[in-house]
Amino acid sequence: MGTRSNIGIVNEDDSITAIYCHWDGFLSYNGKILLQHYTSTDIVNQLMLLGDLSSLNEKLYPDDSKPHTFQNQQEDVCVAYGRERNESDVGCKIFKDISDFEKFGSGVDYQYLFEDGVWMYRNCNQDTEWKRLTAEDCEE
Numbered sequence: 001m002g003t004r005s006n007i008g009i010v011n012e013d014d015s016i017t018a019i020y021c022h023w024d025g026f027l028s029y030n031g032k033i034l035l036q037h038y039t040s041t042d043i044v045n046q047l048m049l050l051g052d053l054s055s056l057n058e059k060l061y062p063d064d065s066k067p068h069t070f071q072n073q074q075e076d077v078c079v080a081y082g083r084e085r086n087e088s089d090v091g092c093k094i095f096k097d098i099s100d101f102e103k104f105g106s107g108v109d110y111q112y113l114f115e116d117g118v119w120m121y122r123n124c125n126q127d128t129e130w131k132r133l134t135a136e137d138c139e140e
Helices: 026-036 041-050 079-085 098-104
Strands: 007-010 014-023 052-055 094-096 110-115 118-123
Touching: 007 026, 007 041, 007 098, 014 052, 014 079, 014 098, 026 110, 026 118, 052 079, 094 098, 098 110
Parallel strands: 007 110
Antiparallel strands: 007 014, 014 094, 110 118
16 A cells, blocks of 8 residues: 655745655655756656656656666656556646645645745645645655
8 A cells, every 4th residue: 555645835826736656655756856956946846747756766757778668667766657557647736725625635644835936745644734845754
């Protein structure tokens, strides 16, 4: 069973663009990767364009000279349901506001949200409040 998470970004109009990620939603994995590798609005928006993920990794795109499939994954490359598994209806979703996004969290363990260059998170099983994601949080 995966540790499921949602990853989103707050847009200029306060709507939220978000995706689902099935594996390793823990702060020590997804939280750490987001904090270290997804540090700008541009790169987070590129992540959103991949749509729902099987797994988040350090790199968005595989090396075109090597195979990258669901069964034969390149190390440290995101695995997307649309790109690697040819699934449909797995694109990013738009939510009208944070309250709407929080409802998307039903059934996931963590939600991550990027706003103004800062990652926030909440443990959906314990927290109603959002917390700023720090390197210390990722050491759990």
